[in-house]
Amino acid sequence: MVLEINRASVVYPSASGNAPVEALREIDLSLGEGDFVVALGASGCGKSTLLNLIAGFLSPTSGEILLDGHKVEGPGADRSVVFQKHALMPWLTVRENVAFGLKLQGRPKAERDQIAEKFIALLGLTGFEDSPIYALSGGMQQRIGIARALTCDPRVLLMDEPLGALDALTREKAQELILKIWDNTRKTVFFITHSVEEALFMGTKLIVMSPRPGRITHRFDLPFSRQFIEGAKAREVKASPEFIKLREEVLSIIFADEEDAA
């Protein structure tokens, strides 16, 4: 296993007299080499808390997170995060943004440029190396964020709703691009989304979470991203009876949680 989460719980201390928030209760989750694990669930079910635990931004109140068998005790270059807001440096060029993590690691310029070049090409950004960030569309900016996350060759790529801010068409194209990159790099991915269709299409494994306390209530193994990688068209995959049946099943699980919360 690349990553193992064993009985991890997170309780946020009470703020101004409110009760403490049990954001996660006894989460068990394993990410194997090359898994694409998607977390889905009603707002407040602890998806971002779980990602922050894996990233090492947050420590569990109890339980443990192991990366290649070693306890995670903080952030590290072995885990890269892509956020919905790309957090790019607008005063730097595309190449400089992509190579930013490598610069922080103190890698020599020639090596930085060579690695950046590879991921700029992989993300379809060739020709824009010297462009300023503000001149690019939201979809292109998100691709820069993904290229930057990949330059450090992380063991696990963490993505917190990376496509949430994109329009529908750009979002579908970005889903396909991420799957191709995943296939090309064989990365292990942990991906958060609010879209059931996106979750089913992209993941090899899906966890559905439920709030108060945050926990995993359902787990599914998924075939759809493989079908796409093996040549099926994305829209055909998403329109297949097998896909639609599972989409309705997962939607009904999530709607039940939303109704409980209302």
Ligand SMILES: Nc1ncnc2c1ncn2[C@@H]1O[C@H](COP(=O)(O)OP(=O)(O)OP(=O)(O)O)[C@@H](O)[C@H]1O
């Ligand atoms: N720093 C914090 N202090 C106190 N409570 C917090 C903190 N961060 C998150 N929470 C609470 O913990 C619970 C889980 O939050 P989290 O952001 O992980 O859920 P989420 O599933 O990612 O939500 P969303 O889909 O809305 O982004 C929520 O009830 C939230 O209000």
